[in-house]
Amino acid sequence: MKLIVRENYLNKLIDVIDTPDIKIITGVRRSGKSKLLDCFYDYLKSNNKGNIIRIKLNLKQFEKLLDKEKLYEYIDQNYAEDVNNYLLIDEIQLCKDFERIINSLHEEERFDIYLTGSNAFLLSSDLATLFGGRVFEINMFPFSFKEFLKYFQYQDIYQAFDEYVIKGGMSGSYLYKNSTDAFKYIEGIYKTTIVKDIVQKYKIDNEDLLILIANYLIDNLGNITSIRNLANCLTSNTYKTNDKTVGSYLDYLCKSFLFYPLRRYDIKGKKYLKSERKYCLVDTSFRYATIGTKNADYGHIYENIVAIELLRRGYELYVGVLKNKEIDYVAIKNGNKLYIQVSDDISKEETFKREIEPLLSIKDAYPKLLIARTKHPESQYEGVAIVDIADWLNYK
16 A cells, blocks of 8 residues: 655644643544554654554454553553653554543653544544543544645646545545445445444434435535524424434534534624534545535535645634625634635636625735636736635645
8 A cells, every 4th residue: 555654744743742741643534543653653763762652452463452451551561761652552442441541641751642543432522521631632634635646646736636626535545446446435434434433422313314414514515504494404304303403413523523614704893603604524535425426516615625725734714704795714823814715717707706806805904815726827816816726735
C-alpha cells in the first residue's frame, strides 16, 4: 500500500511533544489515525527522543494487554529511567476501563501519552469526561486535495480536481481498480459508522430513521437545515418523529465526524444566530457512495469541499447573514475574518453578479474571496479576489 507522510498532522503532534496533556487523535473512521501514529513513532525513533512504548491493541501480539491490569503492568515494566518516555497506543477502547489506566499514568507524570481509538469511545464531547479535560485533540480529516495530488502525482491540476470531487479523500478506496468497488468500500465505512459509532453507542431503536436523516443531509449539501422543518418533512412522509429526536440524531451524526455543523453569523449585528445550521459532509465520496450522482449540484458540492478545507486549515467557520443576503462562509482565525463565496461556473454575467453582490455588500475591510471553477489565474474585482477552486485548494 502506498503511503504519504501527512505533514500537517505530523507537525501538530511534533509541536506538542513533552507537553502535559494526553494527546488524542480523532476523526472519521479510516481517515488515517493509526498511520499517523506510526509516522509519529518513526519520527521519535529517528530523532532519538527517548524510550518509546508502542502498543496496538487490535493485534494478536498485544492480546494479553486487553486486561487493564496487564496493560498497566506492561507499560510500567517498559518504563526507562533518566530519559523521556513516550506511550503510543492504538485502539485503546479495546481495553475495558482504559480511562482508569490512562488517567493513572497521566497523574504519575512519567509518560507523554498519545492515543487513537474507536469514535464510539473517543468522541470529542466525551473526552473531557473520560480524562478530566486534560486532553489535546487532533482532529483528522480525509485526504485534502493537496494530499490527493501528492498521492497520485497528477500533472494536470484541473483534471485532478474533477477526479477528487468524486473519488474524495478516503485513501483506502484508492487501492481498488474500479469505482464500483471503491464506493462499496466507502459505503461500508459509512454503514459501520452509523451502526457502531451511533446506533450501538446511543442504543438507538430506529436505525432506519437515522439513515434517512443522514441521507437527507447528504442529498441537501449546501442547504440550511431547520430541525423543525426536517421533523415536519419526515412526519409528512409517514415517518412519525419530533424535533427532539431529529435534533438528537443530527447531534449523533456530527459526533461521529460524518458531518460538521455550521452556525449562522449575523455580519452586521456581529452575533451568532441559534436557529438553523448548514451541515457539511466530511468527504464528498460518501455522497457518491450512498446516493450516487442524482441531483448533483456541483456548486453545493464545491461549497462542501471548501468548508472542509477551511476546517482542515484551522478556521472557525460560520454561514454569513447580511440582511436578506447569505454569504457562504465567514472564516475566522486569530481574530481575523475571511468572507467567502463558492460557485461552480461564473462565466455568465448574471451568475457572476449573483455571487459577487453579497461580498460587495460587506462594508468592513476584511478580505473577500470568490472561489469558482474558473481555470484561470487569480484576478480581482472591486477588492474581491477571484480564484479557481483547484488552485485555492492546492496553493492557498
